[in-house]
Every structure is written in C-alpha cells, then in structure tokens.
Amino acid sequence: MLVSARWLPIIALVGFAVVGPLVGARLVHRRRITIVLLAASVCTVLGLTLVPDGDPSTAVACAVGLPYLSLTSVESLSNVLLLAPTALLAGVLLRRPVAGAAGAIAVSAIVEATQALVPAIGRACDTSDLLTNALGALVGGVLAFVALALARRRTAGAASRVSTS
Structure with a gap:
C-alpha cells in the first residue's frame, strides 16, 4: 500500500509532528492511558518487524549501509515514523524525553538483532533500518519535549488563573 502512495509516509510524519505534541501534552497526567x-x-x-515474512534463511547476516533519506523514500520515511510514537509516549510517561528516545532506539536494536x-x-537485518528508526526515536523525543513544555505551560496558566480569581 505504501509503495503505491509515496506521499503517505511524509503526510503521516508531518501530521504526527503537529498532532503528537498536542496529544502528548494531554497524556501527561493520564498515566494509565499513556501506558496502554x-x-x-x-x-x-514488534508485529510489523518480527512477524515471519518470506522464506526462512539459514544465514545469520546483516546488511550494512547508510539509509537513503529522501522525502520520496517510502521505506526510510516509514522506518522514521515507526518508532517516533513509541519514543513520544515513553518520553511523556517517564517525563524524560531523552530516556524515551533511548528506549525506542534500544527496541530497534533488539528488533534488528x-x-x-x-x-x-x-x-x-539492516543497519539502515536501525539508523532510520533511531532518527524516528529522536524525532519522538523532541516531540515529547515539546509535549511536556506544552503541559507545563498549560498547568502554569491554569494555576495563574486560579490564583487571580
């Protein structure tokens, strides 16, 4: 499906970048929902990356190379998008965006291994997948940082409205 709609991953990534921090800010005080x-x-x-696909191989190998990053590269953009939500949610849950991004990168490394x-x-296994997943985790970490800042701003605004009433 993604190959026929080359614009879908970039639209999804831009949409996630806009909506992600807003949703993340709403989730800051909703731990249970964030955990789910x-x-x-x-x-x-895990389902998208570890469910059997194709014929089993007898060789243990990993393709080594740098990713091709382009706004029209469906595979690379999909890999960037794959772990961004995980990093965002983990960063919001832990209130530590760097830890959320690091955890998402660890998930990617475990998947590739x-x-x-x-x-x-x-x-x-492909090192370019790991690199693009890591880029997505960093994007998710940045969006978690923005979400936490929005939540602090909203809380501070609510507190100032209460104190002036």
Whole structure:
C-alpha cells in the first residue's frame, strides 16, 4: 500500500509532528492511558518487524549501509515514523524525553538483532533500518519535549488563573 502512495509516509510524519505534541501534552497526567498506548505502540512495532515474512534463511547476516533519506523514500520515511510514537509516549510517561528516545532506539536494536539471529522469521537485518528508526526515536523525543513544555505551560496558566480569581 505504501509503495503505491509515496506521499503517505511524509503526510503521516508531518501530521504526527503537529498532532503528537498536542496529544502528548494531554497524556501527561493520564498515566494509565499513556501506558496502554505505549504498550500498543511497542506491540505494533514488534508485529510489523518480527512477524515471519518470506522464506526462512539459514544465514545469520546483516546488511550494512547508510539509509537513503529522501522525502520520496517510502521505506526510510516509514522506518522514521515507526518508532517516533513509541519514543513520544515513553518520553511523556517517564517525563524524560531523552530516556524515551533511548528506549525506542534500544527496541530497534533488539528488533534488528532478533532479525539477524533468528533466520526462521525470514526477516532481514539492516543497519539502515536501525539508523532510520533511531532518527524516528529522536524525532519522538523532541516531540515529547515539546509535549511536556506544552503541559507545563498549560498547568502554569491554569494555576495563574486560579490564583487571580
């Protein structure tokens, strides 16, 4: 589906960049919902990356290379988008955007290692996937930072309205 709609990943990424911090700011004080959404995000990542696809391979290998980053590169943009929500949600939940991004990068590293070490799933390990996933995790971390700043601003504004009443 994504190959036929090359514009979809960039629209999704831009939409996520706009909506993500707003949703994240609303989730700051809703821990349970954030935990459920984070779990769903991680399960989605694992499902998209570890469900068997193709014929099992007998070789343990990893393609080594740099990603091709372009606004029309469906695979790279999809990989950027894959872990951005996980990093955003983890950063908001922990109230530490850097830790959220680091956790999402760790998930990506575990996925790539699993793809390399478990050839029965028929998935290919690729360093460019790890790099684009890490870029997405950093985007998610930045958006978590913005979400937390928006939440602090909203809380400060509410407190000032209460004190002046």
